[in-house]
Amino acid sequence: xxxxxxxxxxxxxxxxxxxxxxxxxxxxxxxxxxxxxxxxxxxxxxxxxxxxxxxxxxxxxxxxxxxxxxxxxxxxxxxxxxxxxxxxxxxxxxxxxxxxxxxxxxxxxxxxxxxxxxxxxxxxxxxxxxxxxxxxxxxxxxxxxxxxxxxxxxxxxxxxxxxxxxxxxxxxxxxxxxxxxxxxxxxxxxxxxxxxxxxxxxxxxxxxxxxxxxxxxxxxxxxxxxxxxxxxxxxxxxxxxxxxxxxxxxxxxxxxxxxxxxxxxxxxxxxxxxxxxxxxxxxxxxxxxxxxxxxxxxxxxxxxxxxxxxxxxxxxxxxxxxxxxxxxxxxxxxxxxxxxxxxxxxxxxxxxxxxxxxxxxxxxxxxxxxxxxxxxxxxxxxxxxxxxxxxxxxxxxxxxxxxxxxxxxxxxxxxxxxxxxxxxxxxxxxxxxxxxxxxxxxxxxxxxxxxxxxxxxxxxxxxxxxxxxxxxxxxxxxxxxxxxxxxxxxxxxxxxxxxxxxxx
Ligand SMILES: Cc1ncc(COP(=O)(O)O)c(C=O)c1O
Numbered sequence: 098x099x100x101x102x103x104x105x106x107x108x109x110x111x112x113x114x115x116x117x118x119x120x121x122x123x124x125x126x127x128x129x130x131x132x133x134x135x136x137x138x139x140x141x142x143x144x145x146x147x148x149x150x151x152x153x154x155x156x157x158x159x160x161x162x163x164x165x166x167x168x169x170x171x172x173x174x175x176x177x178x179x180x181x182x183x184x185x186x187x188x189x190x191x192x193x194x195x196x197x198x199x200x201x202x203x204x205x206x207x208x209x210x211x212x213x214x215x216x217x218x219x220x221x222x223x224x225x226x227x228x229x230x231x232x233x234x235x236x237x238x239x240x241x242x243x244x245x246x247x248x249x250x251x252x253x254x255x256x257x258x259x260x261x262x263x264x265x266x267x268x269x270x271x272x273x274x275x276x277x278x279x280x281x282x283x284x285x286x287x288x289x290x291x292x293x294x295x296x297x298x299x300x301x302x303x304x305x306x307x308x309x310x311x312x313x314x315x316x317x318x319x320x321x322x323x324x325x326x327x328x329x330x331x332x333x334x335x336x337x338x339x340x341x342x343x344x345x346x347x348x349x350x351x352x353x354x355x356x357x358x359x360x361x362x363x364x365x366x367x368x369x370x371x372x373x374x375x376x377x378x379x380x381x382x383x384x385x386x387x388x389x390x391x392x393x394x395x396x397x398x399x400x401x402x403x404x405x406x407x408x409x410x411x412x413x414x415x416x417x418x419x420x421x422x423x424x425x426x427x428x429x430x431x432x433x434x435x436x437x438x439x440x441x442x443x444x445x446x447x448x449x450x451x452x453x454x455x456x457x458x459x460x461x462x463x464x465x466x467x468x469x470x471x472x473x474x475x476x477x478x479x480x481x482x483x484x485x486x487x488x489x490x491x492x493x494x495x496x497x498x499x500x501x502x503x504x505x506x507x508x509x510x511x512x513x514x515x516x517x518x519x520x521x522x523x524x525x526x527x528x529x530x531x532x533x534x535x536x537x538x539x540x541x542x543x544x545x546x547x548x549x550x551x552x553x554x555x556x557x558x559x560x561x562x563x564x565x566x567x568x569x570x571x572x573x574x575x576x577x578x579x580x581x582x583x584x585x586x587x588x589x590x591x592x593x594x595x596x597x598x599x600x601x
Contacts, residue, residue: 107601131472136493140474144493145353145416150407154355157403164395167386175395178402179205185405186346186360189322190314191335198336202369203362204387205398209315210241211389212345212361213282215372216311217245219343219363220280222371223309230279235265235294236480237287239313251279260481263290263441267298271305278308285314285321285334289476289487290440291447293321296334296341304340309368311343315359317445318346323417324445331444342368349397351446351491353416354404357397416492420446423494430502434509440485448488449476457509458517459484460570460577465508465515467569471501475569477577477584484577518574528578533586541590548572550591565595 106122114122133142161175169176183203187193192201206212221230231252234242238255246253254273256265265283274281281303283294296312303310312334314321325331335344341364348358363369375385384391408416427448431437436457440449452459463475463486474487524547549566566572572591576584 106599108599134493136491136495136497137470138472139488139490139494140472141489143350143353143489143491145408145491146493146496147353147408147412147416150353150404153403153407154400158355158396158400161395161399164399166393166395166398167391168382172395175398178395178398182348182358182398182401182405183360183362186318186348187336187362190318190344190346190362191337192362192364196336197339198364200365201336201362202366203360204369204372205401206359206361206388207357207390207393207397208349208359209239209313209345209347210244212315212347212359213239213241213311213313214245214248215361215388216282216343216345217242217251217280218249219369219372220309220311221249221251223368224279227277227279229277231275231277232280232282233270233273233278234282235270235284235287237263237265237289237292237294238282238284239288239315242282242313252277254278257480258482263287263292263482264294265299267295267302270299271302274302274306274308278306280309280311282311282313284316285312286317286445286447288316288447289485290449291317291443291445292441293317293332293334293444296332297338300338300340309342310340311345312338312341313345315345315347316350318344319348319351319413320417320420320446323414324421326414327418327421329421329444336362336364348401348405352401352405352413353408353491354401355397357394358401419492419495420490423492423498424448424490426498427488427490427494427501430498430505433502434506436509436513437505440482446490448490449485451483451485456516457513458515458570458574459486460518460573461515462486462508462512463573464568464570465511466504468511469504469508471504471508475573477573479581484573518570520571520574520578524575525578528575528583529580531579531583533582536583536586536590541587541594544575544587545591545594548575548591550594 131138134144164172164175166175182205187201187203192198206215217232224230231254232246233254233256235256235258237258243253256269256273258265270281281299283296283299285296286293300310321331344362346360348354348360349356373385373387377383424443424446428439428443431439431448431450436452436454437450438453440451460475463473466473476485476487478484548571576587579587
């Protein structure tokens, strides 16, 4: 299947390839991926480890993959499933008949980022009188708010978070709201540290000056209500809070649906109205879209619908209990190892820790954990916050959790023995002083080659696709030494080197 000469794959072979072989090829490629099942990958994937669920979701996906959400009147099946998903999410998040938000409405989007972009767009377009709109976002808010601001030409006012609580001070959020503010955002919980912002205070400050308040519950919005039902002290964060005008929750995270589904909710239809884009001033079909994409596959929606119906409320409660127990055990494992410190006491489904002594390099530790089959996510130093290791914990982790503590202790010993990453002194100095504009293609190529990116040795051989280094500590150490603007530029350059067409 690999072209002998180029070592690459052709997506358009001269002659079509039989179906079983195509599937074998994909399986061979997938073998180089991080394991999406098995409870050892603490980012990117959400696995409930429920037997048969993948098969159900795949069958539902296949049944609706070719259905098009472009026109809800042509495919009422999709409209019905979408409305059911929105209803379920709204109910879970304090809306619906008999609640404080009886008129809530929403849309299914492709993911958290799209939900946030649309929340910002809706808020911006609701205020055409404001010519230079701004949004207020805590520093711990997801990067997708910055992306939304960038795409939509809305200015971003970032409010710092306390290094102790990892939350913004509501008074500082209130002070950041100005006459051009169209939206104030907060997280429930934040991705990086898994802490819930003071939503009630922030929403009250926004409401007091007539500004919308969006709660980004993309990550944990599906678990917090269940954790609360299990007795966790979850603060009010949903439509029960006056002043909360919209909420996003991703079904492809803790609702355990396959990727491509999030829900954006608004407290009432008037608040949602500016989200729509309609166009009838051309000779083709009249277009009316609630989301960024026009043609939308019914696959992710049907798969999410099947997942929710199969797991049910009782299923999610059971999965939340498993996740909570795994979080408790993982946090206990971190506490039990000298040289590590939890960034915050876990209050949702994240365990986040940092290192406390200079002889222990966090990025080397991450590589040592990877070598032991635990795939964690390093987070770089930022505005007074130390670099940290992020664990997104899902129900699949529960059966593996007892294996983590000994491996963590072992990885810490190995990381101490290996010592911190020794980047050449000139390189660190360069990373600290270089401005993004001064990065020449030659400099990038030299850096990438030195770090094993985009050429040379590969993580898994030619069959694994483009070369990615097995040990990421040098890359992370270099990025960590650079200020955010240079990090961004280096990331663009490095990933650009990986994303090159295959000329097979
Ligand atoms: C809090 C939060 N908001 C938004 C997003 C963006 O979601 P997506 O990656 O689905 O676009 C994430 C993703 O992790 C998140 O954790």
